Amino acid sequence: MTEAASASVLRFSAIQQSFASPTGDAPNVVISDVGFEVKRGKFVSVIGPSGCGKSTLIQMAAGLLKPSVGMVFHHDREVTSVNRTIGFVPQQAQLLPWKTMIENIEFPLLLRGMALSERRAKAMEAIKRVDLAGFESHYPYQLSGGMQKRASIARMLVYKPDTILMDEPFGALDAQTRMVMQHDLQTMLATEGASVLFVTHDITEAVLLSDSVVVLSRRPARVIAEIPIDLPRPRDMFEPYGTPGFAEAYDRVWSVFRSELNIRRAA
Numbered sequence: 001m002t003e004a005a006s007a008s009v010l011r012f013s014a015i016q017q018s019f020a021s022p023t024g025d026a027p028n029v030v031i032s033d034v035g036f037e038v039k040r041g042k043f044v045s046v047i048g049p050s051g052c053g054k055s056t057l058i059q060m061a062a063g064l065l066k067p068s069v070g071m072v073f074h075h076d077r078e079v080t081s082v083n084r085t086i087g088f089v090p091q092q093a094q095l096l097p098w099k100t101m102i103e104n105i106e107f108p109l110l111l112r113g114m115a116l117s118e119r120r121a122k123a124m125e126a127i128k129r130v131d132l133a134g135f136e137s138h139y140p141y142q143l144s145g146g147m148q149k150r151a152s153i154a155r156m157l158v159y160k161p162d163t164i165l166m167d168e169p170f171g172a173l174d175a176q177t178r179m180v181m182q183h184d185l186q187t188m189l190a191t192e193g194a195s196v197l198f199v200t201h202d203i204t205e206a207v208l209l210s211d212s213v214v215v216l217s218r219r220p221a222r223v224i225a226e227i228p229i230d231l232p233r234p235r236d237m238f239e240p241y242g243t244p245g246f247a248e249a250y251d252r253v254w255s256v257f258r259s260e261l262n263i264r265r266a267a
């Protein structure tokens, strides 16, 4: 591996997070000790029990929240304020309802002061990447849930971030749309070459998309395993078990996760 390929793009170092209790009791310790990194061009998923702090970690990387203790580094610089060089796809598409699809997608470029003709061209390019050409003038309510999600991915791709944060981006979609979106994401990333931090509850999704899976413990979270996923690419999102080695990789992740959830195997 070259030095550039092994470079750390995103790094969580000895993170702890507490939140003030709404009832005035002792602070709520959510994260007790989390450290891991995303290397250049790698896709890292984070899974863990509900409420263990996965979205909190994403918010730290986006610069929306400062850890109580520890540091987050992006390209070896500590993240201390809103990180505008990073792409963020939230759980909900969060499109602006009063703007058309293309206006939503070019909005980040408008905020950067780009001229109309240039931002329209870039927005159209991103729209084609997510297969939404023909729907530019539709308002969000005129798009399906999957199309809104595609639009939110296009809005993130439009400024070509080299680092992407995705917080359960496909969680609210039906199973078929989800598979199509996973397939399209894999295809897109094969050409974008971005580094991705991806939060999900879905082990199949984590295994199919990732180069490694970080498993967090129950709250207060710590890293209980970092599991490399060395399956060949491209992987078949529609027939997971058709990918050689998928079943073994799934079992490795699930056996760590289920022991944290205290689920016993049926006799």
Ligand SMILES: Nc1ncnc2c1ncn2[C@@H]1O[C@H](COP(=O)(O)OP(=O)(O)OP(=O)(O)O)[C@@H](O)[C@H]1O
Residues within 6 Å of the ligand: 019, 020, 030, 048, 049, 050, 051, 052, 053, 054, 055, 056, 057
């Ligand atoms: N701003 C905040 N103030 C107080 N508590 C917070 C705040 N943000 C998050 N929390 C608490 O931190 C914990 C972790 O929340 P977070 O959303 O990061 O979990 P998660 O692992 O993403 O959960 P899920 O899998 O259910 O989406 C929760 O108990 C939540 O109530």
